[in-house]
Every structure is written in C-alpha cells, then in structure tokens.
Amino acid sequence: MNRPGTDYVAQLAALREEFRLSLPERLARLEREVAALPAEWNEVGPVTPNALSGLRACAHSLAGAAGTFGMPALGQRAHEFEILTQQLLTHPERRNPDTLARLRCLFESLTCEAGGSAAASPPRDTATGAQLADGQPVFSVDSELPPGEPVPWPVLPNPETPQ
Amino acid sequence: MSPTLQRIFYVEDEPDIQAVARLALEAVGGFTVEIAGSGEAALARVAAFQPDLLLLDVMMPGLDGPATLRALRALPAAAQLPAIFITARVQSHEVTELTAAGAIGVIAKPFDPMTLAATIKKLWEARR
Numbered sequence: 001m002n003r004p005g006t007d008y009v010a011q012l013a014a015l016r017e018e019f020r021l022s023l024p025e026r027l028a029r030l031e032r033e034v035a036a037l038p039a040e041w042n043e044v045g046p047v048t049p050n051a052l053s054g055l056r057a058c059a060h061s062l063a064g065a066a067g068t069f070g071m072p073a074l075g076q077r078a079h080e081f082e083i084l085t086q087q088l089l090t091h092p093e094r095r096n097p098d099t100l101a102r103l104r105c106l107f108e109s110l111t112c113e114a115g116g117s118a119a120a121s122p123p124r125d126t127a128t129g130a131q132l133a134d135g136q137p138v139f140s141v142d143s144e145l146p147p148g149e150p151v152p153w154p155v156l157p158n159p160e161t162p163q
Numbered sequence: 164m165s166p167t168l169q170r171i172f173y174v175e176d177e178p179d180i181q182a183v184a185r186l187a188l189e190a191v192g193g194f195t196v197e198i199a200g201s202g203e204a205a206l207a208r209v210a211a212f213q214p215d216l217l218l219l220d221v222m223m224p225g226l227d228g229p230a231t232l233r234a235l236r237a238l239p240a241a242a243q244l245p246a247i248f249i250t251a252r253v254q255s256h257e258v259t260e261l262t263a264a265g266a267i268g269v270i271a272k273p274f275d276p277m278t279l280a281a282t283i284k285k286l287w288e289a290r291r
Contacts (some may be wrong), residue, residue, distance in 0.1 A: 008190040012276055015182050060222060064251060065179035067273025075273055079251065 016069045023114050030058045034107050037100065049089060055103075056085040059110075077110040168287045172214035173198045174205045174231055175249075176223045183276050184218075184249075192280025202226025202234065210240035216287060217241065221250035221261070229264045236265065245290050247283060249274065 033055045038048065059082035067075030084103055088095050171194045175181050181198050188194045197212040199205035203225055209217075217235065221228035228248055235241040248261045251272040258269045268286035270279070 005190075008186065011186055011190075012183070015179070015186070019179055057224070060251075061177055061179075064177055064272050067251075068180060068183050068276065072273075 019065055019069045026058070026062055027111055027114050030055070030062070030107065030110070033058060034104060037103070048095065052085050052089045056082055056089060059085060062110075062114075073116075074110075074113045077106070077113045081106045081110050168194065168215050168284060170195045170197070170212065170214045171216050171218055171283070172196075172205070172209055172212050173218040174200075174202060174223070174228070175218075175220040176200055177220070180220070180272075184274075184279065187276040187279045188283070191277065192284065194280065202228075202231030205231055206234055206238065209235060210238060213240065214244060216283070217244050217246040218283070219246060219248050219266075221248050221252055229261065232265055245287065247286055 033051060036051050036054075059078050063075050063078035063082055065075075066072075066078055081103075084099070084106060088099060088103070171188055173181070173184060173188075173196060175184065175198060178200075181200070185196050185198060188196045197208070197214065199208055202223060217232065219228040219231055223231070226234065228250065232246050232248075235244075235246075245267045246265060247268045247270060248264075248266045249270040249272055250257075250261070252261075253269060253271045261269050267290040270282055270286075274282075
C-alpha cells in the first residue's frame, strides 16, 4: 500500500466538496419525486411503483455517497428513506395514508440533515489535512473496517408496529 | 491469473462512488482500475481489460451485482476471477447470499477511502 500524500487528500476533499455542492440539486430532485406521489394513498395506481422506484434510486444514491464522503448522519437519513421506499415497493399493502405521512416526515428529516451538511464548513484535521464533518473524521487513516464487517445501520421499526 | 493483485475491474453505477473508489484504489493501493457503469457494460469490456479481480456493486439498475457476476462467469475471461461485492446490504443473511453467489468477500458501504485498498488486498490474500 502506498502512503497517501497530500495530493490524494486534496483530491478526496475536492470530491467531497463537489458532492456537498450537489446536495441542493439532489434534494430538489427528491422533493419533486415526493411531490409526485398521490395525495391520498388509498389506491395503488400504475404511477405509484414508478414514483417509488425513482425515490428509492435517489435515496440509494444519496445514502451511498453521503456515507463515503464523511456525512454519516445524512447517509443514515437517506438510508432510512431508502428502506421505507423499498418496503413500500415490495409490500403494496403497506401503502396507506400513515406510511405516506411517514415517508414525507422522513423526507423532511433528510432535508434538514442535508441542509446542515451542505452548510457545514468542517474544520480541518491537522494530521491528514482531511475535512471533518458530523464530528467524524472524513477520511480516517487509522481506522480499518474488517472485511465484511456490517455497518451498524439502525434497524427501522416496522411501519405496522405502533410507535 | 496474476499471482499478485494488480488490475481491478469495478462495476458501479454511481459516479460519486466510482470517483472515490478509483482514487482510493489507484493512489493508495497502486492498482490499475477499470470501471464499468453497469453490468451490461461490464460484460462488454471485461475481456479487453484482463483483470485480476472483479469488484461489484450489488444494487444497480438493469443487471444487479449477483446477476452481473453470474453473466461474467459465463465468459472465459472472467470464469475463474475472484470477485468481491461492495454493498450497503450487509446483514448476515445478505452476506451469506453474496458469498454463496461466488464472492470471496463482501465490503460494506459506505467504505472508508483510506482503507478500501487494504481491505481488498486482505480478501485477495485470504482467498488462497
């Protein structure tokens, strides 16, 4: 393995900044997809699976990128959103006004988190020059994830279970 | 097959992840990396690249990761290549399914760009 130089760290930081700047457009797209959902979700129309697929794809993309770019809280919100859309895709019987409201609530949470991440001007890690966000090192040099080690995503409660 | 890991063929549809992974694998790992944006593109390009290792995303439009691996296995150029999946789906039953599909390991997303190359190298060496 090569020891990463300052150029490498600078390139990673540039990619992260590019991602951060793309967040408003990504959120706007997600918002359009959420707005396209039916106002009353009592019936499953042909448009619903397509809309859900689009939402899931947006959330999946955001979850993967945010986590990799050192924005774990945003990645987690996006992952939760992705899980719910996946559940609604595979379990049409769960599409009802309550789950629609939950989906919109998750979207609001995601938007808030993204707003914070996009606005954040993270401090610089003096050891590596890497940026810090969400209180976590963006590019940790010392930490090493064992092969196959699961990322501890919280398990979402079943939407059918009373909270 | 090369005795040392030098050439990695990565199938990943997300441009952000492609960029970070390429940087991490080339700059830190010193590997030569070729990226295909879909399973279909991978089938068309894998033979020309002659990789030592396949690295595959799982959730992709069109052919997903396991389907891509199955299709690649039908090609002489990729029939015997070690493969690693890289995915957010890392619950134990999902990892079991992916290894049963023929992978030598599963790497969790989001990954740490600083340690990705080392993790892949460990899996490569542990396969023997």
